Amino acid sequence: MNLPRTRALGLIAALFTVTIWAAFMLVTRFAVKGSFTVEELLILRLVPGALVMAPVMWRLGVMPHGQSWPRAAMLMVGASAVFPFVVSTGLTYAPASDGGALAPGMLPFWTALAAYAMTGEVIGPRRRLGLAMILAGAMIVSLWQMLAGTVDGAWKGHLLFLTGSGAWAIYSVIFRHSGLSPLHGLVIGLFWGTLLMTPLLLATGNVSFATSGLRDIAVMIVLQSFIIGILAMFLFGYAVQILGAAETAAFGALTPILALLGGVAFLGETVTPLKVAGVTLVAAGVFLASGMLSKPQSVSAS
Numbered sequence: 001m002n003l004p005r006t007r008a009l010g011l012i013a014a015l016f017t018v019t020i021w022a023a024f025m026l027v028t029r030f031a032v033k034g035s036f037t038v039e040e041l042l043i044l045r046l047v048p049g050a051l052v053m054a055p056v057m058w059r060l061g062v063m064p065h066g067q068s069w070p071r072a073a074m075l076m077v078g079a080s081a082v083f084p085f086v087v088s089t090g091l092t093y094a095p096a097s098d099g100g101a102l103a104p105g106m107l108p109f110w111t112a113l114a115a116y117a118m119t120g121e122v123i124g125p126r127r128r129l130g131l132a133m134i135l136a137g138a139m140i141v142s143l144w145q146m147l148a149g150t151v152d153g154a155w156k157g158h159l160l161f162l163t164g165s166g167a168w169a170i171y172s173v174i175f176r177h178s179g180l181s182p183l184h185g186l187v188i189g190l191f192w193g194t195l196l197m198t199p200l201l202l203a204t205g206n207v208s209f210a211t212s213g214l215r216d217i218a219v220m221i222v223l224q225s226f227i228i229g230i231l232a233m234f235l236f237g238y239a240v241q242i243l244g245a246a247e248t249a250a251f252g253a254l255t256p257i258l259a260l261l262g263g264v265a266f267l268g269e270t271v272t273p274l275k276v277a278g279v280t281l282v283a284a285g286v287f288l289a290s291g292m293l294s295k296p297q298s299v300s301a302s
Contacts, residue, residue: 017235025255049190081192084164094158094161096263102142118174130289140275260275
């Protein structure tokens with residue numbers, strides 16, 4: 001039976017996904033505080049990926065058939081355009097260590113709400129405790145900065161992180177029930193995200209690459225488009241297909257920790273003991289919310 005092997009591949013895909021998510025926080029924070037605008041980063045994320053995946057788009061098609069228009073719209077632009085734009089904008093205001101806790105870290109909380117609202121799925125008491133811990137940790141990370149005013153304007157980034165995380169949670173629940181393969185879901189998002197967002201991004205007047213060298217642009221294409229935009233999206237879709245939206249989102253427990261450590265090591269971000277406590281609480285809550293401690297389901301030997 002290949003069930004254990006298939007599940008193992010799903011777990012590996014989820015692990016790589018959250019590691020890339022943490023890298024996204026660090027790379028994007030570095031870029032938007034340096035020589036790139038948010039609009040430039042999204043152009044570099046969408047256009048090269050769409051060109052590379054064009055043959056797959058032609059073969060699989062780019063319409064999410066059998067979906068209502070709201071669900072189709074989320075499959076078309078939710079993960080490819082809405083999430084990265086909102087979270088990247090948040091990173092212009094707040095540190096990557098905050099983004100790790102409030103964007104991927106909050107995913108299990110929003111996913112549980114979205115799954116309940118859209119499918120009636122009810123989780124058990126242990127997972128509810130985990131969600132409460134996530135919410136408490138997120139409030140520690142965010143509210144103390146709002147009250148103390150330690151980072152000017154950080155509250156704007158925090159609101160954007162929470163909004164982007166909620167959009168991603170809705171997308172993940174819709175994708176789980178769409179019947180689409182991870183590859184098909186990826187190319188649908190790339191096609192429509194590129195087609196609809198590129199003109200809007202260019203119209204802002206913030207896409208000139210005037211302060212970016214060719215080497216920096218090439219590095220950002222590889223990181224934002226091929227690794228973050230394509231590889232992470234494919235791995236996420238695969239993990240959701242195998243493990244489900246809630247359990248995949250639960251792997252976000254690693255992302256707040258990796259973003260916190262990376263923010264300190266690579267970006268020189270200041271981290272207080274209170275923020276460490278909040279991030280740790282989020283990570284522990286994510287682990288509980290994953291259902292990892294629930295009784296394993298027996299697999300038939302037949």
